[in-house]
Amino acid sequence: MSSSEFDVYQSPLNTRYCSTEMKHLFSARKRFSTWRKLWTWLAEAEQELGINISNEALEQLRAHQTITDQELADAAVEEKRRRHDVMAHVHVYGQTCPAAAPIIHLGATSCYVTDNADFIVSTQLTQISLTLSLGQPAQLTTVGKRMCLFITDLLMDLENFEHAKKSLLSWFRGCKGTTGTQASFLQIFQGQHELVERLDQLVTEKAGFHKAFTITSQTYTRKVDTNIINYLGEFGATCERIGGDIRRLAAMKEMEEPFEKDQIGSSAMAYKRNPMRSERLCSLGRHLQCLTQNGLTNYAAQWFERSLDDSANRRITLPEAFLTADACLILLDNISNGLVVYEKVIASRVAAELPFMAxxxxxxxxxxxxxxxxxxxxxxxxxxxxxxxxxxxxxxxxxxxxxxxxxxxxxxxxxxxxxxLNPSSFTGRAPQQVEKFITEEVDKALEPYKIDVRCIPFQS
CATH class of the missing domain: 1.10.40 (Ribonucleotide Reductase Protein R1; domain 1)
Incomplete structure (x- = not known):
C-alpha cells in the first residue's frame, strides 16, 4: 500500500474482512471490463443481424475487453469532464478501438451496460456465497444438537442463495433501449420487430443467461435487488444469532472459538480471551441486516420508467451487501473449523443443575x-x-x-x-436426531459443493 493510500478512507470490508475473489468482482477493472464485453456482444449480435459493422471493429473490441490501468486513468479524467461514467468509457474504448468507435453502444442506453453488468457480476457473487434457551436451566440437550440448530438455519440460507442464483440466471435486462421500449433498436433495424427480438435473445445468450425480461423500464425492476439483499440480510441474522450463542457459551467457558498462541485478548487485561471472531460476526451480521432497508427503499422510491435517486445508494449497498456476506462466511468457516468444546466444564454444570432437572x-x-x-x-x-x-x-x-x-x-x-440421574436420560433422541439430520439433510445439501471452489481457477 502506497503512502498516499494511508491518507484516504479505506473500507474495512476491503482492507480487513473480505476475500480477494469477492473484492475483485467489485473492482473497477472487473466492472468496466464487463461493460466492454457487453458492448462487444451487442456489436457482434448487431453484425449477425445485418447491421454494417466491420470485422476489424469486432476484432479490436475483442482484443481490448480487459481495461488497462492507463485506460482506467483516462476514463476517470473523462468522467470528471463529461460527468457521465458510461460515456466516459465509451469515449476511451473508442480511442483504443478506432475502427469500432462509431458503433460502440449503438442503440443502447447506459443501463444496458450498468444493469446487465450487475446481473453478470451478481451470478458470480452468488456462486462464491454458496461456496439455544432463555438463559435458564431447562431440559438438557447435546452440543451436537445445538450445532445442528445453527446448521438448520444455514441450510435455509443456502437454499435462499440457490434460489437467488437460479433467479438471476433466469432473467437478464437485455437490449431494451432508453425507456424499455426498444425504440432505438427498432430504428436501427428499420422497423423489423423480429430482428429486435432476435438481438435481445442473442445478447442474452452471449452473456450466459436463459432469457431476458420482456418488460423493463430503463432499468430492470429494482425488486431484483430487494430479493437478493433480503436473502443476504437473512443470512446476516443467522450469523448474529450463531455468533451471539458462541459468545454466551464462551462466557460460561463451555465452548471457545479458535484462539491463536500469540493472540492478545485485551490491551489492559492480559488474561482475557475475547471471542473477537464471534463478536465481529455479530457486528457484520447486524450491518448486513440493516442493508435490506436500502434495497426496499430503492425499489419503492422509483418513479415511472426510472429515477436516478437509487444510483448512488446502489453503488454502495450492493457491493457492501455481498462483501459483508463474504466476510461473514470467512468468519463462520474460521470459527467452525477451530471450535473448542470443554467437556469437563459442561459436565460440571450439568452435575450442578441435574438434581433440579431430575x-x-x-x-x-x-x-x-x-x-x-x-x-x-x-x-x-x-x-x-x-x-x-x-x-x-x-x-x-x-x-x-x-x-x-x-x-x-x-x-x-x-x-x-x-x-x-443419568444425564443421557435427559437428552431424549438428540443423538439420533443429529445422526439422521447429518446423513439425510446436510450431506445431501452439500453434495454439489464437494469440489473445493478455492481450487477452481478464478475467471476475471
Missing part, C-alpha cells in the same frame, strides 16, 4: 409406586428451595439429592435414584 423424573417414579403427584410435588418443592438457598446464600453445592436420600418420603424410589 425432580420431574423423581415425581414420575413415585407415581409408579402409587404416591400422589401433588404430595410428591410439595415434598420436592420444599427440599428444592432449601437446596437452592444453600447454593445462593452460602455458595455451597447443590445438595438436593442428599436431602432426598435423608427424607423417608422418598424411600420407595431410593434404589432408582442413580438411573433417574
Amino acid at each position: 425432580t420431574e423424573n423423581i415425581i414420575m417414579a413415585l407415581a409408579r409406586h402409587d404416591v400422589s403427584r401433588q404430595e410428591s410435588h410439595e415434598e420436592i418443592r420444599v427440599l428444592s428451595h432449601q437446596a437452592a438457598a444453600v447454593v445462593k446464600n452460602e455458595g455451597g453445592q447443590n445438595d438436593l439429592i442428599e436431602r432426598i436420600k435423608r427424607t423417608p418420603f422418598f424411600a420407595p424410589i431410593l434404589d432408582e435414584l442413580d438411573g433417574l
Whole structure:
C-alpha cells in the first residue's frame, strides 16, 4: 500500500474482512471490463443481424475487453469532464478501438451496460456465497444438537442463495433501449420487430443467461435487488444469532472459538480471551441486516420508467451487501473449523443443575409406586428451595439429592435414584436426531459443493 493510500478512507470490508475473489468482482477493472464485453456482444449480435459493422471493429473490441490501468486513468479524467461514467468509457474504448468507435453502444442506453453488468457480476457473487434457551436451566440437550440448530438455519440460507442464483440466471435486462421500449433498436433495424427480438435473445445468450425480461423500464425492476439483499440480510441474522450463542457459551467457558498462541485478548487485561471472531460476526451480521432497508427503499422510491435517486445508494449497498456476506462466511468457516468444546466444564454444570432437572423424573417414579403427584410435588418443592438457598446464600453445592436420600418420603424410589440421574436420560433422541439430520439433510445439501471452489481457477 502506497503512502498516499494511508491518507484516504479505506473500507474495512476491503482492507480487513473480505476475500480477494469477492473484492475483485467489485473492482473497477472487473466492472468496466464487463461493460466492454457487453458492448462487444451487442456489436457482434448487431453484425449477425445485418447491421454494417466491420470485422476489424469486432476484432479490436475483442482484443481490448480487459481495461488497462492507463485506460482506467483516462476514463476517470473523462468522467470528471463529461460527468457521465458510461460515456466516459465509451469515449476511451473508442480511442483504443478506432475502427469500432462509431458503433460502440449503438442503440443502447447506459443501463444496458450498468444493469446487465450487475446481473453478470451478481451470478458470480452468488456462486462464491454458496461456496439455544432463555438463559435458564431447562431440559438438557447435546452440543451436537445445538450445532445442528445453527446448521438448520444455514441450510435455509443456502437454499435462499440457490434460489437467488437460479433467479438471476433466469432473467437478464437485455437490449431494451432508453425507456424499455426498444425504440432505438427498432430504428436501427428499420422497423423489423423480429430482428429486435432476435438481438435481445442473442445478447442474452452471449452473456450466459436463459432469457431476458420482456418488460423493463430503463432499468430492470429494482425488486431484483430487494430479493437478493433480503436473502443476504437473512443470512446476516443467522450469523448474529450463531455468533451471539458462541459468545454466551464462551462466557460460561463451555465452548471457545479458535484462539491463536500469540493472540492478545485485551490491551489492559492480559488474561482475557475475547471471542473477537464471534463478536465481529455479530457486528457484520447486524450491518448486513440493516442493508435490506436500502434495497426496499430503492425499489419503492422509483418513479415511472426510472429515477436516478437509487444510483448512488446502489453503488454502495450492493457491493457492501455481498462483501459483508463474504466476510461473514470467512468468519463462520474460521470459527467452525477451530471450535473448542470443554467437556469437563459442561459436565460440571450439568452435575450442578441435574438434581433440579431430575425432580420431574423423581415425581414420575413415585407415581409408579402409587404416591400422589401433588404430595410428591410439595415434598420436592420444599427440599428444592432449601437446596437452592444453600447454593445462593452460602455458595455451597447443590445438595438436593442428599436431602432426598435423608427424607423417608422418598424411600420407595431410593434404589432408582442413580438411573433417574443419568444425564443421557435427559437428552431424549438428540443423538439420533443429529445422526439422521447429518446423513439425510446436510450431506445431501452439500453434495454439489464437494469440489473445493478455492481450487477452481478464478475467471476475471
